[in-house]
Amino acid sequence: MPTVSSEELAAAAGVNSAKLRKDFSYLGSYGTRGVGYDVEYLVYQISRELGLTQDWPVVIVGIGNLGAALANYGGFASRGFRVAALIDADPAMAGKPVAGMPVQHTDDLEKIIEDNGVSIGVIATPAGAAQQVCERLVAAGVTSILNFAPTVLSVPDGVDVRKVDLSIELQILAFHEQRKAGEDLAADDVVPPVAAKQPRKGPDGDVPAVMPA
Amino acid sequence: MPTVSSEELAAAAGVNSAKLRKDFSYLGSYGTRGVGYDVEYLVYQISRELGLTQDWPVVIVGIGNLGAALANYGGFASRGFRVAALIDADPAMAGKPVAGMPVQHTDDLEKIIEDNGVSIGVIATPAGAAQQVCERLVAAGVTSILNFAPTVLSVPDGVDVRKVDLSIELQILAFHEQRKAGEDLAADDVVPPVAAKQPRKGPDGDVPAVMPA
DNA sequence: GAATGTGAATTTCTTCACAGCG
DNA sequence: CGCTGTGAAGAAATTCACATTC
Numbered sequence: 001m002p003t004v005s006s007e008e009l010a011a012a013a014g015v016n017s018a019k020l021r022k023d024f025s026y027l028g029s030y031g032t033r034g035v036g037y038d039v040e041y042l043v044y045q046i047s048r049e050l051g052l053t054q055d056w057p058v059v060i061v062g063i064g065n066l067g068a069a070l071a072n073y074g075g076f077a078s079r080g081f082r083v084a085a086l087i088d089a090d091p092a093m094a095g096k097p098v099a100g101m102p103v104q105h106t107d108d109l110e111k112i113i114e115d116n117g118v119s120i121g122v123i124a125t126p127a128g129a130a131q132q133v134c135e136r137l138v139a140a141g142v143t144s145i146l147n148f149a150p151t152v153l154s155v156p157d158g159v160d161v162r163k164v165d166l167s168i169e170l171q172i173l174a175f176h177e178q179r180k181a182g183e184d185l186a187a188d189d190v191v192p193p194v195a196a197k198q199p200r201k202g203p204d205g206d207v208p209a210v211m212p213a
Numbered sequence: 214m215p216t217v218s219s220e221e222l223a224a225a226a227g228v229n230s231a232k233l234r235k236d237f238s239y240l241g242s243y244g245t246r247g248v249g250y251d252v253e254y255l256v257y258q259i260s261r262e263l264g265l266t267q268d269w270p271v272v273i274v275g276i277g278n279l280g281a282a283l284a285n286y287g288g289f290a291s292r293g294f295r296v297a298a299l300i301d302a303d304p305a306m307a308g309k310p311v312a313g314m315p316v317q318h319t320d321d322l323e324k325i326i327e328d329n330g331v332s333i334g335v336i337a338t339p340a341g342a343a344q345q346v347c348e349r350l351v352a353a354g355v356t357s358i359l360n361f362a363p364t365v366l367s368v369p370d371g372v373d374v375r376k377v378d379l380s381i382e383l384q385i386l387a388f389h390e391q392r393k394a395g396e397d398l399a400a401d402d403v404v405p406p407v408a409a410k411q412p413r414k415g416p417d418g419d420v421p422a423v424m425p426a
Numbered sequence: 427g428a429a430t431g432t433g434a435a436t437t438t439c440t441t442c443a444c445a446g447c448g
Numbered sequence: 449c450g451c452t453g454t455g456a457a458g459a460a461a462t463t464c465a466c467a468t469t470c
Contacts (some may be wrong), residue, residue: 005429018432018463025431033430033469050384051391058383065282072278075363075380080387120386143393144386150288160389162382167288169375170271171263173333173357174293176373178264180356218451231441231454238453246447246452430469437462447452 005036057084057116059142061133062125063093063103066148070124071099084116089129106133113140120144127151134161218249270297270329272355274346275338276306276316279361283337284312297329302342319346326353333357340364347374 006024010017024030024037030045031037047053058076060067063086070076071086086103088094094105104112112118121137123130123145130149137145138159147153147163155161219237223230237243237250243258244250260266271289273280276299283289284299299311302319309316317325325331334350336343336358343362350358351372360366360376368374 007429016463017429018465019461021429021431022462029431031430034428035470036429051387052384054387054391056383056387056390065278065285069278069282070379073379075378076383079380079384081380081383119390120383122383144390146382146386158393160386162386164379164382165288166283166286166377167292167294169359169377170269170289170294170333170335171265171292173359173373173375174264174267174269177269177332177357178267180371220451229441231443232439234452235440235454242453244452247450248448249451428470430467432467433465435462435464437460439460440458442457443455445452445454448450 001039003032003036004039004042006031009037052080054080056081056120057118058082058120058122059085059087059109059112059116059118059137060122060124061087061106061109061137062123062129062149063088063098064124064126067122067124068098070122070148071101081120084118085112087112089125106136109133109136110140113137113142118142120146122146122148123153124148214252216245216249217252217255219244222250265293267293269294269333270331271295271333271335272298272300272322272325272329272331272350273335273337274300274319274322274350275336275342275362276301276311277337277339280335280337281311283335283361284314294333297331298325300325302338319349322346322349323353326350326355331355333359335359335361336366337361 006017006021010020013020021031024042027045027049030042044053058081060070060083063071067086067088071083076083083099083101086098086101087106087109088103089106091105093103096103113121119142121142121144123133123137125133127149130147130151131153134145134147134153134155138155143158144160145153145155145162147161148166150165152163153161219230219234223233226233234244237255240258240262243255257266271294273283273296276284280299280301284296289296296312296314299314299316300319300322301307301316304318306316307318326334332355334355334357336346336350338346340362343360343364344366347358347360347366347368351368356371357373358366358368358375360374361379363378365376366374
């Protein structure tokens with residue numbers, strides 16, 4: 001399939017074709033009127049815009065089950081991420097191979113970051129260790145952190161943190177599940193705009209902005 | 214702290230106080246004018262609305278590193294989720310304890326779902342097994358699926374699927390990292406609305422609706 | 427003829443601002 | 449007096465619809 005129309009892409013993605021065209025237009029005019037978009041060229045342009053064509057060395061700190069799962073995760077390599085090092089505080093882990101790579105000790109964290117020019121760190125430690133690890137990463141030059149530990153990290157300005165809470169997705173499913181069960185009540189309910197939205201099939205979904213801890 | 218004002222909550226969450234009050238108003242009028250919101254009552258009402266007060270039995274299928282990490286994840290219990298069973302296709306895993314619970318074999322999947330009244334399933338299998346597991350879960354009565362496998366699942370109407378792609382969050386960080394690096398170029402760039410947004414510190418962030426596989 | 431790119435129209439979301447209540 | 453709850457105003461996002469290009 002050498003070319004594709006906005007209509008086809010929109011149908012596949014479950015969005016309006018005009019929105020798709022407008023979004024693409026912000027990246028430039030890569031389509032051909034009367035024909036559509038050249039698939040290969042479009043993929044390249046989007047990949048470049050998203051930074052997928054760059055090589056991003058990352059370190060994973062905390063090689064428990066989750067850290068090991070991340071180290072083995074195939075999706076990283078295909079998106080331009082290269083796991084530069086696995087780091088753990090447990091001396092017993094040091095040297096052990098995980099995902100074909102020896103685990104290194106936390107003592108060497110700063111050197112590893114600097115030697116590999118790492119600017120993105122992944123924290124998969126227990127909650128108690130996360131803030132300290134975070135501070136060492138930042139001090140060593142990391143400016144983006146992906147946090148899997150169930151803690152809110154505080155970082156200086158200029159450092160980005162994204163927190164992944166594995167239970168939030170479950171909570172969203174449970175929320176809709178609850179609605180399914182109480183569907184007959186929905187009619188006489190004062191249905192709030194956000195809550196009333198039925199989940200769609202596509203890769204989307206609404207997360208409330210505010211949620212209790 | 215027995216009560217809290219919308220102003221305080223808004224500051225803590227990094228949002229506008231009017232938005233917060235309007236959002237709360239959809240749940241009902243739980244505040245007191247001149248005083249604020251009763252913290253305990255508010256937490257209860259929000260929890261109930263989100264379904265956190267219910268008990269949701271879930272099964273985890275695929276007990277590799279990721280499945281084991283999920284089984285051990287403390288965040289589930291506190292949000293009303295109860296891991297009812299761990300299921301794996303490897304006969305060597307059967308009976309082995311993970312997170313204080315014996316792994317069960319896939320053969321018994323249907324019986325486990327029915328006996329426990331499970332409506333939410335978590336798939337942490339390799340990509341190749343995911344669709345088949347999904348179909349068995351659905352046939353056995355599961356109506357919500359959280360998919361960690363790197364595959365798009367197809368399901369019948371009425372079944373919700375949410376896909377967790379661990380690399381997407383990294384990709385978002387890399388996207389902003391790229392912008393940081395090329396900041397001086399930003400000026401003469403035709404900056405698209407979405408892409409131009411700087412990441413904020415709060416628990417938010419924008420994921421493009423359309424992204425190449 | 428077919429499909430893009432984009433102003434204009436429309437819809438949705440957010441914020442303002444203030445009446446009303448405790 | 450302080451703070452909620454909410455109409456009205458304003459801003460942003462989405463969709464329409466069509467001139468334009470291949």
